[in-house]
Amino acid sequence: MLTGESIAATKSEISDYTKITEDSKLYQNTLIVQGEGYFAITATGTHTAYGKLGNLLEKIEQLRTPLQVNIRKLVRALAIVAIFVSILVGVLITLGSDWVQGLLGAITMFMSLIPEEFPIVFSVFLIMGVWRMTKQKALTREMSMVETLGSATVICTDKTGTLTEGKMTLEEIYFNNTIYTLKDIKKHETDFEHLIKTALLSLEQVAIDPMEIEVQNFAKKINIDVDSFFREHTLIEDCPFEAKNKMVHHLWKTPANSCIQYSAGAPESIINNSTLNESDKKMAVTAYESMAEKGYRVIAIAKKDCSLNKKVLVENLEFIGLLTMSDPPRAGVKEAIDTCQKAGIRVIMITGDNQLTAHNIAEHIGMKHNEELINGTDLDNLSDDALREVVRRHDIFSRVKPEQKFAIVQALQSMGEIVAMTGDGVNDAPALKKANIGIAMGQKGTEVA
Missing domain, CATH: 3.40.50.1000 (HAD superfamily/HAD-like)
Structure with missing residues (x-):
């Protein structure tokens, strides 16, 4: 809400309330996408970030439009000219007649020099501008804004x-030591079924984050019945995102009665805690860096067999791949x-x-x-x-x-x-x-x- 971005912001806990940082603040009217915890209220009402926005809106004074400024200048100039000419006419008539005739002549001249049609003419032109804007599927709240836009x-x-567009779109996939672009993904959609199924179980079942929504949408495109797929698995444990290791984990009981941990998170964290050899780790890091340089959002997907201890472990993860998404123009x-x-x-x-x-x-x-x-x-x-x-x-x-x-x-x-x-x-x-x-x-x- 406060950043205008569809991507969730990561918050971290603090132990010293006298040293509150931006990373530890929760804001009124924002939504918690993942995680749980206790929080202390430090501001309410108009003292919150949302309330301060409202106060800022109330203090803003509406500026005159360029049209209003120019009309005021024109009317002021015409008024000065009208006063000068009216006085001159009044004096000349008074010299040739009496002062009553001079006064009437001055008033008549002043009234005739003030253009009464100005407001009507300008209103007509503005109405025509509003009509043209409406044809372009743009609604105008104030007619004067039409002229201002042109200036x-x-x-x-x-x-x-x-x-x-304000929505995430899958751009690239890193899978089996290869980067696949959007065109490659469309040609070989079914080849990525294992990666996408792992991603589904790594992320939240109820998709709120735009990236989670896109993963589920892509799964449906490659003919994965998302609802049935989740029904086949039983959630054992849900570990929310932790700022320390930058990962989120879900333990699922599979149809084969095994316990598998599915993890997603920051690529550097997943890769460093994976079972990849040094050569493959370097390849994965290089792929991640090339994706990040393009301004894409990148997450890593991994899993681990936890049938023996049935506990979340952040080490020796089986690296599956990288998902890259962007918000296209x-x-x-x-x-x-x-x-x-x-x-x-x-x-x-x-x-x-x-x-x-x-x-x-x-x-x-x-x-x-x-x-x-x-x-x-x-x-x-x-x-x-x-x-x-x-x-x-x-x-x-x-x-x-x-x-x-x-x-x-x-x-x-x-x-x-x-x-x-x-x-x-x-x-x-x-x-x-x-x-x-x-x-x-x-x-x-x-x-x-």
Whole structure:
């Protein structure tokens, strides 16, 4: 909710409550995907992260649109001219007649010089703009936003669900010392049945995490009856994810009455605790590193026979393979980015995801950017001038908090930019409201956005 990402965040326990870190904080309105434990409440109501977002929304003052600013300037200029001409006409009539006629002439001239049709004409043009936007399947809450969109100089966009589809897709598989790409996977789907079945039993039966959902969806594609498969096995023990060893384990009783431990987790942890020889370990690590460099999310799958002790063991695991997934770009995004950049509109990506993933998506969609990527921690404690300088020179911001998105938009506006902000999550709400024009995604966007 706070990062806008579909990937679950890992939290760790602490022993000293005076040294609370970001990795140990649980936030109101977020969901626990795996694990269990005790927690101490440190904030409630408006003092929570969710409450602070609400306070930030209330404090935002709506800026005048460029159209409103220009109309005010025009009306002010016309009023000054009308006053000057009316006084001149009044004086001239008074000199040739009496002061009553001069006063009436001045009032008449003043009224005739004020264009009463302006509001009507502008309203008609805005209504036509709203109608054209509706034909493009875009709903407009305020008519003046149509004109503002045409004046935008910078577009700040979220990544997940906006530039990307917001769902995980299987990209590569490492199996039997070989990396298989998406095309290879589609050609030889049934060859990976053992790996996918192991992955099903390694992950949660009730799929909540997007990666778990994709594993079950892929299993169905290769004709594995997921429900029947789980019914054939009996869960003995469920060991949630531990930050120490970065693994999750499930002990299952198989149809053959044996007890098998199925494990999933960080590739480096699974590989180092596996029975692979040194040569195979190096190959697996090399494969993992090449996958990670592409910005993909990688998990390792393993299993172990526990028929003798029926206890979870994290050593001497039988390494099965690696699953690599990504959140692919939306159809048409690359063309839209290219159109904006050719029109001189700067595109900035602001995401809660990691740097590698953000950079990978930017490369895929043809987004121009500085090779130096900015992390959210780099923005902490920056002065207003320093923040403006960073925003001026960089186009990709990763691991960004909601209040930092707000600050980036504010910095751009202070530089004279007309900012359009697109987003779909609760974490985007403050920036959406602060921007000159906020664009919320329709079908998958949250109600707050």
